[in-house]
Amino acid sequence: MKVTVFGVGYVGLVQGAVLAEVGHKVVCVDVDQSKVDFLNQGGIPIYEPGLETLVKSNLEAGRLSFTSEAKVGVEHGEVIFIAVGTPPDEDGSADLKYVLEVASSIAEFAQGHKIVINKSTVPVGTADKVKERLIQVQTSESASFDVVSNPEFLKEGAAVSDCMRPDRIILGTDSEKAEKTLRELYAPFNRNHDKIIVMDIRSAELTKYAANCMLATKISFMNEMSNLAERFGxxxxxxxxxxxxxxxxxxxxxxxxxxxxxxxxxxxxxxxxxxxxxxxxxxxxxxxxxxxxxxxxxxxxxxxxxxxxxxxxxxxxxxxxxxxxxxxxxxxxxxxxxxxxxxxxxxxxxxxxxxxxxxxxxxxxxxxxxxxxxxxxxxxxxxxxxxxxxxxxxxxxxxxxxxxxxxxxxxxxxxxxxxxxxxxxxxxxxxxxxxxxxxxxxxxxx
Structure with a gap:
């Protein structure tokens, strides 16, 4: 399957490399030309165990490539991942600027049907905003879009293994066509037992936040107990x-x-x-x-x-x-x-x-x-x-x-x-x- 990934941070780079490893043809897009050049030469801008070998082998095999041209990426992919950053705004809310910029680029160059996957961690309701942006900006009458929420659950330091052997694959979609395509995309990771959980888009978006917040809560709870232990002896x-x-x-x-x-x-x-x-x-x-x-x-x-x-x-x-x-x-x-x-x-x-x-x-x-x-x-x-x-x-x-x-x-x-x-x-x-x-x-x- 032809796949495009926008963003080559922890999530995008690992996801792209792992999808290439199982045989998909993957193009990764990033606005940073120096980073793109570095990656095409086999360099890795982050440290993540196992990632360097994965990237280099799939570059050499021709299943993975990197570009700064959005047009190239959009034309290539029937499935397009958005995996750019959502940094905190001044008030702590997620800044969707980069997500929506990618949506605009997809809409500008899209011909025919595209499945657009939100892989970035985004607030509930973001898929609606992405779909609205796609429709507003699209330049071709032939273009159509399904927007899917497919949150990542990767741990830094174990991201490659988490991606190769996921605990669950959350698909937030109301489109049977998108679900069928993504089941095919993820089939290599879903063989031992069915790890795919299909739900509505907003539930999928909230699931990602709920998971991380639950883990953070466990840590802070234990730190609270440590402060009590200190005082109780x-x-x-x-x-x-x-x-x-x-x-x-x-x-x-x-x-x-x-x-x-x-x-x-x-x-x-x-x-x-x-x-x-x-x-x-x-x-x-x-x-x-x-x-x-x-x-x-x-x-x-x-x-x-x-x-x-x-x-x-x-x-x-x-x-x-x-x-x-x-x-x-x-x-x-x-x-x-x-x-x-x-x-x-x-x-x-x-x-x-x-x-x-x-x-x-x-x-x-x-x-x-x-x-x-x-x-x-x-x-x-x-x-x-x-x-x-x-x-x-x-x-x-x-x-x-x-x-x-x-x-x-x-x-x-x-x-x-x-x-x-x-x-x-x-x-x-x-x-x-x-x-x-x-x-x-x-x-x-x-």
Whole structure:
């Protein structure tokens, strides 16, 4: 099948490459000519495990190509994905400018019937706006359109496997023709059992937001419990194991930490809150989820400030982890950014290491005297006054604690992901601050 994907970010690039891998002929369109040239040469602008091999092999096989010409993409595809960004507007609502610009391009060049698929995360009612734009702008009387909501459910760091082996494929459509075509498109991913769920368009649009907001709610709930554990003298890890054993709750997304980040959860919670306001409803739980997460990102800095008796000026802090989660170089809304910027305001310096995100940190912050990006996790420790763990990369989970103690000026660890055992580190002479465990249990925040 001939497929066009507008947008080569995480969603569009992964979706295009995976569809090409199973035999479809895919053209990806992006307005950034330098990015298009880079991709056509086999380069990958983002880090995502398995993606580079997938893109290169399908480029070589002729099943995948990239262009900046919308006309080429529209003429090629019988199925056209819209997978461009929907960044938050000033009030937190989703900005549909890029989605509607793509709809205009499709309408301008379309001949005959096109199935237009909203893959971008968009507010309820966006499909109606896309359909309206298509009809307003179309230049050919032969053009006709079905608009489908087909939200993505990809996790950064596991996007390729999520796309190859999806839990579910949501199709929001009232068109039998569109449904039949998309069942054919997705047939290679739907062989073991039927993963396709067909529903009305608005329900499909809300399903995406509801899924991300539910996961964000679980995280913020657990962080709320960690704050209570801190004050009650409980250990949040014991609590997690206790409640996770209940099958109705489960173990997924109930790890206390220093806050969630990334391109999805913060943006989508805000967008649904604003959408709710737009229909006269106050989404109180989601407002609380956002508020708890915002406060949670300040916890590591508060621990540092209290440990060093509000005197961080001139201190050097070793930081392990810059990306918002492991297996990505994405630093959007990352807890590390909140921490570093707070430390810099107090006159502290940061020595940071991340396996993949250091180029991104350099891009964001440039060269500054109070940020040193180093080549190994061990070199980040040199003469530092404390170690802070922000991201749960595998390589941070079983470190050489004797080496850490030897290299730090003072033996103190602030563990934003609860990777280590408080009793073990206390026995080795460390001051250990976790999230809802360790020295944070001693009432120092009260």
């Amino acid at each position: 409980a250990d949040i890890e014991n609590v997690r194991r206790g409640i996770g054993s209940d099958a109705r709750i489960g173990y997924h997304f109930i790890y206390a930490g220093c806050g969630y980040g990334g391109s999805c959860f913060p943006k989508d919670v805000q967008a649904l809150v604003r959408s709710a306001n737009g229909v006269g409803y106050q989404a109180r739980i989601l407002e609380a989820v956002e508020s708890v997460n915002y406060a949670q990102k300040e916890k590591l800095f508060e621990y540092l400030r209290l440990h060093f008796k509000e005197n961080l000026k001139g201190k050097t802090i070793a930081l392990w982890g810059l990306s918002f989660k492991p297996n990505t170089d994405d630093m959007r809304e990352a807890s590390s950014r909140v921490l570093m910027e707070s430390l810099w305001q107090e006159g502290a310096k940061v020595q940071a290491f991340d396996p993949k995100a250091m180029d991104e940190a350099q891009r964001i912050y440039g060269h500054r005297d109070d940020l040193q990006l180093v080549g190994t996790k061990e070199s980040a420790l040199n003469s530092a006054d404390a170690l802070v763990v922000c991201t749960e990369w595998q390589m941070f989970k079983a470190p050489d604690f004797e080496l850490i103690k030897e290299r730090l000026s003072t033996p103190v660890i602030f563990d934003g992901r609860n990777l280590y055992e408080p009793d073990q580190l206390a026995a080795m002479g460390f001051d250990y601050y976790g999230i809802g465990r360790g020295k944070s249990l001693q009432g120092k925040l009260l």
